[in-house]
Structures are given as structure tokens and as C-alpha cells.
Amino acid sequence: PEPERYQPYIDPYTGSMPKGLSVESQEWKDWEEARKNARKSLDGMDAIQTRFDATGVNGLPEAYLLGFSTDGDGRAIIANGNPDTADHQAVYVPGTGSELGNIGGGIDRMTKVWHAANDEADGKSVSTITWLGYDAPDSVWKDAPFEHYAYDGAPAFDKFLDGLDTSHTGDTDPHRTVIAHSYGTTLVGAAAQKGHVSADDLVFAGSPGVKVSRADELDVPQGHVWNEEADGDVVPDIGRWGHGGDGFIIPSDPHFGANQMTTDTEGHSGYWDETSHGPSQSLKNQALVVVGKGDDVALKPPPNEWAHVK
Secondary structure: OOOEEEEOOOOOOOOOOOOOOEOOOHHHHHHHHHHHHHHHHHHHHHHHHHHHHHOHHHHHOOEEEEEEEEOOOOEEEEEEEEOOOOEEEEEEEEEOOOOOOHOOOOHHEEEHHHHHHHHHHOOOOOEEEEEOOOOOOOOOOOOOOOHHHHHHHHHHHHHHHHHHHHHHHOOOEEEEEEEOOOOHHHHHHHHHHHHHHOEEEEEEOOOOOOOOOOOHHHHOOOOOOOEEEEEEHHHHHHHHHHHHHHHHEEEOOOOHOOEEOOOOOOOOOOOOOEEEOOOHHHHHHHHHOOOOOOOHHOEOOOOOHHOOOO
């Protein structure tokens, strides 16, 4: 029950209570903080339930809840399609500001990737997973410059990928792609430094840096690191000073060695936008990587040809 919100104001100097003057009670402030924290969890639960209710709509497969917790900012791991039997798996790692209360955004992005990848999969099965399994930075300015969020979350991410290996029951090993956005890319880089990232391809979107200077330091086969930087996305150039490798190198730099995918979206959060005709090129490129069709991905021309592009 909600306690009384206001109480008479007591003058700390005189001990008197001026008539008609009141303040919020500490008891009510504590209750309101608890209510807000509870609402975050409920918002996350509602988003997960909404995804379950969407099963079957436009061919969307069953959803699987692989992990859940309301501790702190909350945790949730949700899959579109059964990862244990899927031919292609994609695991999405979100960035700064991600928490249980806004997990719906991550679920929506991986639903879009599932649709786009399923269209390109030639009948093979696809599972796309939203992995909010770490404590992401809360603020771009106050928290995201620090690397401990990435290194603290990296072991859990490595273990999750290893778990996908263990639980898979298909006749052949799945093709697995990690898709990371913003600070999520920093976590993936930290995971590669500190452990074994069990993935065939890495896709970075709006990366502020991955703690290393070259794609061949990221524990995937040569030529299987992909990067997207859209027009108007300021995060890469700002973030490089805190999370770039030696010389502040980030995946968007040509000498990092990533495949630079073309983008037709704008800003830091548009990489999963759709158009009236279907997925954007930014989204389709991710889907092609997910189903192992890297040769069909649209790439930016090499740096020495950029000057000739109109």
C-alpha cells in the first residue's frame, strides 16, 4: 500500500511547523523508488509476453525464454526459434542503456533479423537470440566511457556461447553469428581477449571500439568480421578514445581489417530499420551474414576508391 506522500514541514532551526507547508515523506520516497524498480521488471515481462503472443504472426516461430532475472537492472535472454536445432544462430548483444525494462527494443530488432534471415536461408532453420546477460552502462556520458562493464560481462557471454554448443542437437554444428551494437561490441571484444568466443562471424554496428586493433585478434576466421557505421552515427568517433585498440583504432577504420558493409540507414539506432519494400540494406546485410552468404553482402568500396563515389 502507498504510504502518505506528504508530511508537515518542520523548520530545522526553530522546530516549528509552518501552517500549510508540507514535504514528501522519506517513507513515500522509498516506496516510490521501489515502485519504479518494480515497474521496470513488469515492463520487461510485458515485452516478453508480447513476443510470446506474436508466435505464428507472419510466420514468426515459437519464442524461448533462455534466461531471466529481475536483480539490478535485470537480465533476459529470448530466442526466436529453437536454438538447439537451428542451422543458423544469431546472438545479439545490446549496448548502453539496455535493461530489462526496455528489452522490447532488443526483441524487436532480433525479430526483424529473423524475418530477413529466414527469407535468405533457403529452407534452413534460423534462431535469433537477444542476449541481455550483463550489466550494461546506464549513461552514455557517465558510464559508457568505462571498460569494466565489458570485462565484467565478458565471461557470462563466453559461457552462454559455449552453452549453445553443448545444447545443440542438430546433425551438424550450427553456423553462429554474433551481432553487437554500440557498447555491446566492446563487450564482445573483451570476451575475445579474455576467453574463447564460439562464433563463426561477428557483426558490429555503431562500434565505439572493441579493445583490440585488428580483426584477426577477435577469435573468428579471417574475413569473418563485419562492420556497419551509418551516416550520422557519432558514437564510433567519440568512443574510439576510450575503447579503441592501440592508436585508438576501431572497427570502422580501414586498417582494422573488418569487412565494411554498406548502410542505407542513419544515426546510431537505425541499423534494423525496415522500408515499405522490406528490410533496409543495413538489415539485409546482417541477415546475409547470419545465413552464411557473406559473398552476397554489399560492401563499401576500398578507401582509395571512396573519392570517386558520388
